[in-house]
Structure formats: C-alpha cells, structure tokens
Amino acid sequence: MPTALDPAALRTPVVAWFEEHARDLPWRAADRTPWGVLVSEVMLQQTPVVRVEPAWRAWMRRWPGPADVAAASTADVLRAWDRLGYPRRALRLQECARAVVERHGGDVPDDEAALLALPGVGSYTAAAVRAFAFGRRSVVLDTNVRRVLARAAAGAALPAPAQTVAEVRLAASFVPADDAGAARWAAASMELGALVCTARAPRCDACPVRDVCAWRAAGRPGDAHADRRRTQAFTGTDRQVRGRVMALLRDALGPVPQEAVDALWPDAGQLRRCVDALLADGLAVRVPGVDDDTPATYRLPH
DNA sequence: AATACGGGGTC
DNA sequence: GACCCAGTATT
Incomplete structure (x- = not known):
C-alpha cells in the first residue's frame, strides 16, 4: 500500500486548475437560485451536460420557481422534459416542487435531511444542492469524483461498480472542513473528472495532479472490475x-x-x-x- | 446487493 | 455495438 495521498496535495492543484478551466454553465452563474441548482442536478442524473443545458434554460425561463412547476400541467412538464431520459425524473421533479412549496414555503431547504426527503433527491443530489446552491460543506460523490479518487488516491483505473462505504469515507477525508472550501472542492473535483480525468480517454498530460496520481504512478493499469461490469442493453428492452x-x-x-x-x-x-x-x-x-x-x-x- | 429506468453521442 | 453520462427508488 503506497503512502496515503495528502488531501491538500490533490486539492490545491485541482482547485487552481478549476479557477482557470471551469465551464461557464448557467446553473453556476452569479444569478443562480437554489431551485435552479436543484433542477439542474435532477436533470443531470444520468443525462450529459450538453443535453441538459438547453433544456434547463428553456425550463427555467418558463417555470422560474418551484411554485410555477407545482402549478403546471404534468403533460407540459413531461413535454418540456422532452428526451432527457427517464421521464419519471420529470414526475419526481414536479412532486419535488410541490413538496418545496408545501413543506418549506417555496424555499429549497439547506439541510441534508430535508433535502433527502424530497422526491427525486438522493444522497448525491442532496450533497450537491448543499454545496452548489448554499455553499455549505457536504461530501459530493458522483461518478466524476469517484473516478478521480479511484485513480489519484486508490491507483485504480475505475471505481468499483457499486459505491462502497470505504469509498464514502475516502471521499470525506478529502473534503475541507470549511464550507467555502468544501463547496469549491466539490465543484473542482467534479469538473476535473468531467473534462480531464474522463472515463474513456483521460487527458493525463493536461492533468494538474499527474505528479501525485497513484494510477499514473502505477503505469495506468487496466480495470480490475472489468469482468463484473455488464453493459445494459437497450435495443428490444x-x-x-x-x-x-x-x-x-x-x-x-x-x-x-x-x-x-x-x-x-x-x-x-x-x-x-x-x-x-x-x-x-x-x-x-x-x-x-x-x-x-x-x-x-x-x-x-x- | 441487484435491478429497472431513456436516449444519444462517441469510439 | 459497446460504453458512458453530476443517480434514485425499489426489491
């Protein structure tokens, strides 16, 4: 087992890289609202950013707040969702809007338990909303962060098929203690996974932490879980x-x-x-x- | 722990 | 044609 990676040795370069390379996404704009962030996170559950962006813009223009979605016809909501995939997510988003209106007076809550209780909001989305909408500390562990930590800290090509408790503990150990730092790390580590430390063809030459990456140090070994990963079929299902x-x-x-x-x-x-x-x-x-x-x-x- | 759940871009 | 995408809910 190699020496444990110092959290700061990973964080500092990644955050610096993020300041330079962060994408200009509308749900990150200065005029963003907590509800807008929540909508983006639900849309981004298993749907790539490039497809979400135009749908999010149109959606937010039409229904700026949760009360607007709550009052909309479900048919309109499903049509606006269009082909983002898994239309049950659109249904949950409208239920979520109604819950925000009824339980929280129209304001997205900022505590973990209240967020988790909302329809369509699981551990990732609750953590992401806390960090990105409210700048609060949380352990944001999505597919991007999982991959970055699997490589940089664990030396593996890809994370295990299913998220483990050990993985959550590892992720937590990298999250700064302060709110602002934690939120920044969440955004930066996700962005690195999305733009550089990608699943398919990682751009290690452009990576800000190539010098401390355990996977690269080990010679970029192959995926140890390849045999247990089964690709889900679609045609005919x-x-x-x-x-x-x-x-x-x-x-x-x-x-x-x-x-x-x-x-x-x-x-x-x-x-x-x-x-x-x-x-x-x-x-x-x-x-x-x-x-x-x-x-x-x-x-x-x- | 497994499985169901869309759809499209890319290698 | 396989693989991947800012996951969640249910069994």
Whole structure:
C-alpha cells in the first residue's frame, strides 16, 4: 500500500486548475437560485451536460420557481422534459416542487435531511444542492469524483461498480472542513473528472495532479472490475418500448388512439406490459371509449 | 446487493 | 455495438 495521498496535495492543484478551466454553465452563474441548482442536478442524473443545458434554460425561463412547476400541467412538464431520459425524473421533479412549496414555503431547504426527503433527491443530489446552491460543506460523490479518487488516491483505473462505504469515507477525508472550501472542492473535483480525468480517454498530460496520481504512478493499469461490469442493453428492452410510447404521447396534439399505440411495437405482449407499467407509474393515462365500439385513447397526465 | 429506468453521442 | 453520462427508488 503506497503512502496515503495528502488531501491538500490533490486539492490545491485541482482547485487552481478549476479557477482557470471551469465551464461557464448557467446553473453556476452569479444569478443562480437554489431551485435552479436543484433542477439542474435532477436533470443531470444520468443525462450529459450538453443535453441538459438547453433544456434547463428553456425550463427555467418558463417555470422560474418551484411554485410555477407545482402549478403546471404534468403533460407540459413531461413535454418540456422532452428526451432527457427517464421521464419519471420529470414526475419526481414536479412532486419535488410541490413538496418545496408545501413543506418549506417555496424555499429549497439547506439541510441534508430535508433535502433527502424530497422526491427525486438522493444522497448525491442532496450533497450537491448543499454545496452548489448554499455553499455549505457536504461530501459530493458522483461518478466524476469517484473516478478521480479511484485513480489519484486508490491507483485504480475505475471505481468499483457499486459505491462502497470505504469509498464514502475516502471521499470525506478529502473534503475541507470549511464550507467555502468544501463547496469549491466539490465543484473542482467534479469538473476535473468531467473534462480531464474522463472515463474513456483521460487527458493525463493536461492533468494538474499527474505528479501525485497513484494510477499514473502505477503505469495506468487496466480495470480490475472489468469482468463484473455488464453493459445494459437497450435495443428490444422495455426501456426502448416505454420510450417509444412516451415519445408518441409527447408529440401528439390530442389523445392517441389505441391502434396508434399498437403500431409502435411488434411484440403485443411486451407492449401491453409496458403500457400498463406506464399507467401505473403515472406517466400515461388511458381514457376508455365512450362505448364498446369506440376504442380507448391514451394521453399524458394533466 | 441487484435491478429497472431513456436516449444519444462517441469510439 | 459497446460504453458512458453530476443517480434514485425499489426489491
């Protein structure tokens, strides 16, 4: 086991690099609001920055605060979400807006427990909102930070498939004690992972901590967990079918007849199961025909 | 601890 | 065609 990496030896160059190279993202602007930060974090759950940015701008222009989202039609919310993926996140975001209005008078809370209690907010998002919206200390551990620490501190090519307690403890040991420093480290370490210490082709030559990186020192060994990482398929899965149904309902001007839904997918059984699941999830609504001769229609929830 | 959950860009 | 993306909720 190599000598433990001194937190400051990693932090100082990374934060300095961040001052120079931070992207100019709208949810980082001086006029940002806690709600805007929360919206960005939910949109960024499994969706890349480049796709979120335009959607976030349009969303925030249309619904600047949680009360605006709370009052909106769910159908409009789902259409504005468009193709950001996992539309249940849009549903949760609206539930979250309503919870912020009802529980907190329209102000995003800044304490961990209250944030975690909001729909769609898990450990990462709660920590990120604390740091980026309120400048408070928290342990922000997303896929970027996990990778940076796995390489720089643990000498591994990639973090383990599932987050471990040891990993959280390691991450916590790098977080400065003060609020401002912790928030800065969170943003800087994430940005390094996003721009330099990337999953695919890391730009080690441009890395501010190449001299202290354990992975680089070890000769950039391969991924030890490669055998246990299974890539999730998409083609032919329920996720693809659900996506097609949601796209049809989103783009439709009015109710969609049963036969239009039926034409979406060749496997009638799978399609049926997926539509039923969407109804159960609250992502779609089935409107029965007025009599036995008129077919049912489908639409987004109001 | 595993699994479900979108969709698109990139190598 | 595989891999990845500022994860969360459920089982």
